[in-house]
Amino acid sequence: MSNKQILYNKTPTPSIDPTLNTGTFRLNTIPIPQDVPPNNLLVRTHYLSLDPAMRQWLTAKRSYIAPVALNAIMRGQAIAQILKVGSTLSPKYKVGEWVVAGTGWQEYALVTEKEVEKVTLPPGGRPTDAMSVLGMTGLTAYFGMVEVGKPKEGDTVVVSGAAGATGSIAGQIAKIKGAKRVIGLAGSEEKCRFLVEELGFDAAVNYKDAQWKKKLKEVTPEYIDVFFDNTGGEILDACLARAARDSRFVICGAISQYNAAKPQGPTSFMQVIAQRVTIKGFIVFDFVKQYRSALQELASWLVEGKLKRKEHIVLGGLEGAPQGLVDLYAGANTGKMMVEVAPMSEALGPKSKL
Ligand SMILES: NC(=O)c1ccc[n+]([C@@H]2O[C@H](COP(=O)([O-])OP(=O)(O)OC[C@H]3O[C@@H](n4cnc5c(N)ncnc54)[C@H](OP(=O)(O)O)[C@@H]3O)[C@@H](O)[C@H]2O)c1
Numbered sequence: 001m002s003n004k005q006i007l008y009n010k011t012p013t014p015s016i017d018p019t020l021n022t023g024t025f026r027l028n029t030i031p032i033p034q035d036v037p038p039n040n041l042l043v044r045t046h047y048l049s050l051d052p053a054m055r056q057w058l059t060a061k062r063s064y065i066a067p068v069a070l071n072a073i074m075r076g077q078a079i080a081q082i083l084k085v086g087s088t089l090s091p092k093y094k095v096g097e098w099v100v101a102g103t104g105w106q107e108y109a110l111v112t113e114k115e116v117e118k119v120t121l122p123p124g125g126r127p128t129d130a131m132s133v134l135g136m137t138g139l140t141a142y143f144g145m146v147e148v149g150k151p152k153e154g155d156t157v158v159v160s161g162a163a164g165a166t167g168s169i170a171g172q173i174a175k176i177k178g179a180k181r182v183i184g185l186a187g188s189e190e191k192c193r194f195l196v197e198e199l200g201f202d203a204a205v206n207y208k209d210a211q212w213k214k215k216l217k218e219v220t221p222e223y224i225d226v227f228f229d230n231t232g233g234e235i236l237d238a239c240l241a242r243a244a245r246d247s248r249f250v251i252c253g254a255i256s257q258y259n260a261a262k263p264q265g266p267t268s269f270m271q272v273i274a275q276r277v278t279i280k281g282f283i284v285f286d287f288v289k290q291y292r293s294a295l296q297e298l299a300s301w302l303v304e305g306k307l308k309r310k311e312h313i314v315l316g317g318l319e320g321a322p323q324g325l326v327d328l329y330a331g332a333n334t335g336k337m338m339v340e341v342a343p344m345s346e347a348l349g350p351k352s353k354l
Contacts, residue, residue: 003032004318006105008068012058014261016329018322024058025074025105025322032108038088040110043080045103046347048321048339049131050314050328051076055258064283073104074321077136079119079127079338080109081347089113096348098127100135105321107341122299127344129302132336133169133309138298139291140252140284141169146177147290148282149226149250153178156222158239161230161255162204163191165336169298170228170252171201172307179226183219185212185235187331194334199308213238223247223275231256233264240268243275251281259329310335317341 009026010017017023036042057068057075068075080101085093093099098119103109119130132138144166151157157174161167162184174182184195184204192204203219205212216238223244229236232254243249257263271277287294301307312333314324321339328337 001032002029003106003108004029005107006074006318006321008058008070008072008074011070012055012259015259016055016058016322016326018326020319020322023322027319033110036084036086036110038086039112040086041082041089041093041099041101041113041116042084042108042110043099043101043103043116044083044108045078045080045101045106045318045341046344047079047128047131047313048103048105048318048341049077049136050321050325050337050339052253052255052258052328054325055329064285073106076103076105076321077101077131078103078341079131080116083108083348093118098130100130105318107318122303124303125299128311128336128338129309131338132165132311133302133307134295134298136284137165137336138169139287139294141166141173142294142298143284143287143290144228144250144252144282145170145173145226146294147287148280149174149228149248151177151179151226154180155225156181156183156220156244157226157228158183158185158216158220158224158242159228159230160185160207160235160239161253162186162195162201163334164230165333166252167228167230168195168199168310168335169307171195172199172301174226174228175200176301176306181219181222183216185216185231191331191334194310207235216242226250228252229254233257237266237268240266240271240277243271243277246276247278249277249279251279255329312337314339 005028082097099116102115151174157179159167159171163186181202184201195201195204205215224242227239227249230253233256314320
């Protein structure tokens with residue numbers, strides 16, 4: 001049996017070329033490892049996470065994480081199932097258990113204990129939740145909003161990239177925390193309807209509409225107290241122009257700039273002085289000591305129905321990952337985007353053995 005892998009093939013210039021083998025990535029096929037080292041697990045990838053940061057991982061030299069080396073397996077997290085357990089990890093891990101694992105873009109992977117997190121789910125939870133609302137995505141939204149943005153009752157909170165994985169959770173958390181008005185910015189009318197009708201945002205603005213800045217002004221009559229930014233660029237600039245006195249600008253991401261040859265900074269920057277704005281970037285890893293308590297709170301909101309999640313699953317196996325990643329930057333997704341490498345129907349049952 002073979003193991004397909006996707007390797008980093010060529011530096012993007014500056015956008016990713018999804019054409020397999022001649023573009024940014026190439027396919028490699030090797031046998032599935034048969035011998036499992038004592039401190040390893042052999043896992044099968046079922047759902048692979050697609051993340052905007054992946055573009056940064058290919059080239060950014062001075063970042064929070066080292067770039068992926070050319071010819072290496074593309075980095076990525078996945079919901080995976082344990083197929084074999086190394087002798088020193090037994091009986092702590094069992095065949096058939098679900099884990100979130102740093103598998104990279106491949107169908108099967110040998111991983112150490114440090115590279116896996118066991119999936120524990122609340123009632124009604126599904127394994128993929130551990131990579132979205134109850135995983136890094138939910139934690140990013142939680143810490144960015146609760147610890148950095150600190151919304152208070154009565155605040156106006158604006159979220160960019162609001163219909164995406166992180167933004168959709170961040171906006172709902174602001175509502176749970178008592179914000180008076182939560183406004184989402186997203187790239188289509190359909191996404192805006194989803195935010196208001198399904199997630200309970202107070203208003204949503206389609207930033208691709210010619211009149212969007214005027215609409216943003218209309219829905220922020222008391223200006224913006226907390227801005228949770230996933231996009232940067234023109235959207236950050238427009239929100240800075242609407243900053244309230246002593247507002248907090250949470251810089252979670254800047255997806256509009258990741259593929260740009262020359263990233264753009266805000267021109268409304270002097271509002272930072274006039275309105276005493278605090279601008280703070282963060283990385284979810286900064287809060288690792290608080291993960292457990294945050295996950296408990298996120299899980300309780302999910303179970304109580306206060307928090308809703310949505311997934312966008314790319315079908316077609318591992319080979320769908322490069323095009324899926326390009327589509328993520330183009331806004332194809334509502335909610336968490338992942339690639340189905342192997343469907344749940346092919347998973348081992350709880351008591352199966354290889
Ligand atoms: N700080 C951290 O620790 C941390 C951790 C995880 C993620 N992040 C950041 O959080 C942000 C969201 O990540 P995610 O995983 O939740 O992805 P996501 O929001 O699910 O997907 C990206 C979305 O960005 C929007 N977008 C793409 N190009 C855009 C542009 N030029 N202008 C405005 N919006 C654009 C698209 O939606 P539209 O249709 O609305 O354009 C797309 O659906 C990213 O910037 C990511 O880097 C930060």
